[in-house]
Amino acid sequence: GAVVSQHPSWVICKSGTSVKIECRSLDFQATTMFWYRQFPKQSLMLMATSNEGSKATYEQGVEKDKFLINHASLTLSTLTVTSAHPEDSSFYICSAARVSGYTFGSGTRLTVV
Amino acid sequence: AQSVTQLGSHVSVSEGALVLLRCNYSSSVPPYLFWYVQYPNQGLQLLLKYTSAATLVKGINGFEAEFKKSETSFHLTKPSAHMSDAAEYFCAVSDNTGTASKLTFGTGTRLQVTL
Numbered sequence: 001g002a003v004v005s006q007h008p009s010w011v012i013c014k015s016g017t018s019v020k021i022e023c024r025s026l027d028f029q030a031t032t033m034f035w036y037r038q039f040p041k042q043s044l045m046l047m048a049t050s051n052e053g054s055k056a057t058y059e060q061g062v063e064k065d066k067f068l069i070n071h072a073s074l075t076l077s078t079l080t081v082t083s084a085h086p087e088d089s090s091f092y093i094c095s096a097a098r099v100s101g102y103t104f105g106s107g108t109r110l111t112v113v
Numbered sequence: 114a115q116s117v118t119q120l121g122s123h124v125s126v127s128e129g130a131l132v133l134l135r136c137n138y139s140s141s142v143p144p145y146l147f148w149y150v151q152y153p154n155q156g157l158q159l160l161l162k163y164t165s166a167a168t169l170v171k172g173i174n175g176f177e178a179e180f181k182k183s184e185t186s187f188h189l190t191k192p193s194a195h196m197s198d199a200a201e202y203f204c205a206v207s208d209n210t211g212t213a214s215k216l217t218f219g220t221g222t223r224l225q226v227t228l
Contacts, residue, residue, distance in 0.1 A: 006156070032213045043203065043218045044157075051213070093156050095216070102216060104149075104156035 002028050004096050006105025013084055013112055021079045021108045023094030029074035030096035035067075038091040038107075050077045084112040115140045117204045119219035127227050132176075132191040134222045136204030139185065146187040147205040147216065148178055157203065163187060174198070199226045 003026040013019050023033055031052050036044040048069050049057045056069035066088075068080040077096075081088055089112045094105040120135040138144055145164050149157040161172025168180040178189045187204060202222045207214040 004156075009154075034215070041223075043220045046215055046217075049213065049215065091154070095157075097213065101147075101159060101162060104158070106156040107154065109154060 002096070002098060002100075002103040004030075004094065004103045004105045006094050006108055008108060009106060010109040011111070013110070015085055015112055016083055018080055018082045019084055019110060021081075021092055021094075021110075023077045023079070023096070023105050025075045025096045025103070028096070028098055030077075030098065031074065032097040033071060033077040034095040034097065034102075035069060035077075035079050036093045036095065038093060040091075044093060047079075081110065084110070086112045088112050115144065115206045115208055115217050117146075117206050117217060117219040119202075119204050119222050121222055122220065123223045123225065125225040125227060126194045128196055129193050132189070132194045132198065132224065134189040134202050134204075134224065136178075136187045136189065136219060137185050138187060138204075138206050140206060140208065142208050145207045145214070146178075146180065147207070148172065148176070148187075148189045149203045149205060151201045151203065151221075160189070160202075194224075194226045196226050196228075199224055 005024045007022050033050040035047045038044045047062045050069045050071040052071045058064045071077040093107045095102045116139045118137045147162045148160040160176050161170045163170050163180045171177045176191045204219040205216045
């Protein structure tokens, strides 16, 4: 079946540093990928839609300069949290879209200290 | 705009009892509806989806859901709960306009299964 690999699964970083999260579709090509953020005991909030070869589309209220998204190939999208602060600590999940549906990565737990 | 409402943020059932998780949707176009399960610190796993074919949809792990247009509902059921079913469940809707369609999630229902 379709597999989406997300790395790292957890990361701790110092305030002010940047963190990159990778999302790879292992056995299919994903023209479109989605990035979500999930706070504890809450639902998934869509941050942005990533399209291969073009700029990402950000949801209202999401800082595009803080959450940099790159989708340089049909199998890889990256989310970089720049100048991270403790309030950016969260669970980030990617999803790749296919004709048959959506496949989710296993998520990345980001803790900014 | 599309939305889903999950009634009950927390549901507790005994092992072997019926599981019923409620989801109501709002959509201006015929919706695609999904149920996902999430275990702690993991991504989402698709349980089942409705894509305008049969209104009764069977999914994995014994779950099923029925699309009722008149009630704008897509409730998830399982005849007999198992301890391994304890998890967070999300209902979601998309506007089925293609692979770029966004998923809108409900607030989730935590299922607890007791002995």
